[in-house]
Amino acid sequence: MSDMWLPADQDPRMQAGPTRGERDCLVGYLEHYRTTLELKCDGLTPAQLATRSVPPSTMSLLGMVRHMARVEQSWFRRVIDGHMEITRLFQDDDGGFDFDAAAVDEAFVADMWRLWRDEVAHAREVLARTDLDAVVDVHGEPSEVRDIIVHMIEEYARHLGHADLLRECLDGRTGQ
Numbered sequence: 001m002s003d004m005w006l007p008a009d010q011d012p013r014m015q016a017g018p019t020r021g022e023r024d025c026l027v028g029y030l031e032h033y034r035t036t037l038e039l040k041c042d043g044l045t046p047a048q049l050a051t052r053s054v055p056p057s058t059m060s061l062l063g064m065v066r067h068m069a070r071v072e073q074s075w076f077r078r079v080i081d082g083h084m085e086i087t088r089l090f091q092d093d094d095g096g097f098d099f100d101a102a103a104v105d106e107a108f109v110a111d112m113w114r115l116w117r118d119e120v121a122h123a124r125e126v127l128a129r130t131d132l133d134a135v136v137d138v139h140g141e142p143s144e145v146r147d148i149i150v151h152m153i154e155e156y157a158r159h160l161g162h163a164d165l166l167r168e169c170l171d172g173r174t175g176q
Contacts, residue, residue: 023132026149033156034120037068040163044170046109050101053169058098061166062109064159065116066096071155072119075148076126079136089115 041049041061049062070089078084090096132146168174 022146026132026146026153027127029153030149030156033153033160036160037065037156037163040160040167041065046104046106047101048170049109050099050104051166051170052101053166058094059162059166060097060101061163061170062104062112063097063099064163064166065112066090066099068156068159069112069116069119070096071152072116072123075152076119076123079138080130080134080145080148081126082136089119 044061046062049065050060052058052060052063067090073086073089078086078088127145127149130145132144132149134145135142136145136148137143138148164174
């Protein structure tokens with residue numbers, strides 16, 4: 001199909017079978033969206049990744065990678081793992097989206113992907129050892145871990161909608 005990002009037999013998100021149970025379903029959706037972020041950024045130059053495609057917004061695909069590293073770190077390291085003493089990544093007002101685009105090069109992009117992948121790896125470890133029924137403190141209120149996972153799915157889904165538009169502005173590529 002012309003609007004497909006990849007043929008279905010090459011899409012890493014389509015290789016898993018059907019999910020069974022709540023945990024498999026939630027983790028499956030979260031992993032699907034994590035992989036989609038990588039796919040939406042694939043094949044772009046550092047300048048393209050740093051391009052703010054919808055002025056006056058500071059949003060870019062690279063900013064999205066930074067933001068999602070921050071979100072992964074905040075929810076999994078700080079909240080679920082209980083280490084609120086850790087300073088949040090990208091303490092600026094816009095959550096990591098804003099940076100000096102003129103200074104972006106291959107090394108900067110590699111560092112941001114490494115940061116995001118490290119946070120995702122840690123999040124996977126935390127989730128593997130944490131019951132969905134576990135209750136953690138979220139802004140002074142008790143919240144079940146499952147609610148945080150649903151929020152993570154929602155966060156990725158929302159920003160991947162932005163990623164669709166950003167990518168299309170860069171090179172016209174659309175699809176799944």
